[in-house]
Amino acid sequence: MRLIAILAAGSAFIAMPAIAQSTDPIAAVEAQEERTSRVAQQIWDFAELGYLETRSSGLLVDELQREGFTIRAGVADIPTAFVAEWGEGGPVIGLLAEFDALPGITQSAASTRDPVDGKHAGHACGHNLFGAGSLSAAIAIRNWLDATGTPGRVRLYGTPAEEGGSGKVYMARAGLFDDADFVIDWHPADRNSAAARKSLANRSGKFRFRGVSAHAAGAPERGRSALDGVEAMNMMVNMMREHTTMDTRIHYVITSGGAAPNVVPDFAEVFYYVRHSEADEVRALWPRLEAAAKGAAMGTGTQVDWEIIHGNNPTLPLESLQMMMDEKLRQLAPIEYTAEELAWAASIRESFGDEAPPLAQSSEVEDYAVLTGYGSTDVGDVSRAVPTVSVRTATWVPGTAAHSWQAVAASGHSYGTKGTQHAAKAMILAAVELYTNPRLRERAKAEFTAARGEDYVYESLLGDRDPPLDYRR
Helix, strand or coil: CCCEEEECCCHHHCCCCHHHHCCCHHHHHHCCHHHHHHHHHHHHHHCCCCCCCHHHHHHHHHHHHHCCCEEEECHHHCCCCEEEEEEECCCEEEEEECCCCEECCCCCCCCCCCCCCCCCEECCCCHHHHHHHHHHHHHHHHHHHHHHCCCEEEEEEECCCCCCCCHHHHHHHCCCCCCCCEEEEEEEECCEECCEEECCEEEEEEEEEECECCECCCCHHHCECHHHHHHHHHHHHHHHHHHCCCCCEEEEEEEECCCCCCECCCEEEEEEEEEECCHHHHHHHHHHHHHHHHHHHHHHCCEEEEEEEEEECCCCCCHHHHHHHHHHHHHCCCCCCCHHHHHHHHHHHHCCCCCCCCHHHHHCECCCCEEECCCCCCHHHHHCCCCEEEEEEECCCCCCCCCCHHHHHHHCCHHHHHHHHHHHHHHHHHHHHHHHCHHHHHHHHHHHHHHHCCCCCCCCCCCCCCCCCCCCC
16 A cells, blocks of 8 residues: 655644643653543544554544644555654654454443443553553654754554554564664553563464355254364364473464354354464464364365464563663652542452452552563564563553453543553653663664574564454454
């Protein structure tokens, strides 16, 4: 798709409000507080699924255009992906903005379980906060650059479909990060941390079995059950778990298994994820899934084909950058909550039982550590294209698990917005350090080159497939 350049008229000369012209980076973020809250709430209300985030993406673009950013829309052949930029010269520092919701989980902002009727998706991973926080940070950085006359460009990447769609992988594959010097990433969480966290590589695929329908009682001999094919594959893969390495994670859902017990289903589908800390191990495991699918089809008299849906490389944390981010996070004043917000959080905490962490955890910073997390993210591919630094802030009540109703509730509440502002402050402090500290830039780039290896060649786990724009339909 042709890249569309949109430049707000007279953007380079827009007169900013006095507070936005402050050379204090924290004040520049605090000036965005209303925007953070408003945009986060709007995207939370939209709750759009991956590659379908038309209103969420459009809202971010509109906000950026009003602040004089140049917009490239529809990048990497993804209608809801964009790149927004402001400034001149270098360094070029990018921020990531996610905004897709998760299917099958809804919740109001209430502190007790309260599914929303008629709504089929919710921000259970806080990507409404992710997008709003990165937007506010990017605009605050733009204002700080303008107020201080610091040379450099700030760039916001609108990255769709993180949840199983690997939007950033297609953007990395298209070279959209190649001319950036650094990328700053953040994610909602139930704690504040700048740990050097390596994620798991993963690949997903839909295995589709086709059989022959028949009356399950009147003519069973004439049928060949596609569901039998799915169940046979699942049985073989479950036995395979015994013979995989410790870091391996395999999980699946049957997305189609027939409509009525008395009809032999002629179509069935199972959706698989495979994860490991090393991308090469994911590549080695995947043919074993394919072999199980083929064997299941042979044994049940059905046919099978499959489609790789998404795939992410593990993140490549750089300690020089993560330790810098840890320092910036510790410079911030603790998040302060109103009595009403604390009462709401206490009610949420009751749903976790007696072992829930104390509410005070949200005002603390975790000890710096180097660790491996067991989730996966398409930020991994970004981090292998450009030096990337990440931070997590307490947008959820301590003890909250991602992809839960409690995460949806906090992501739509002022409690989550305060943690989002905290993230924006950490990001702008990190950006200022990178703009003004050439020694840090050199050290981080040297670490990046060493970590990838001199002969590194990027390879996605997606192959050459096009973005699966209909995977959530």
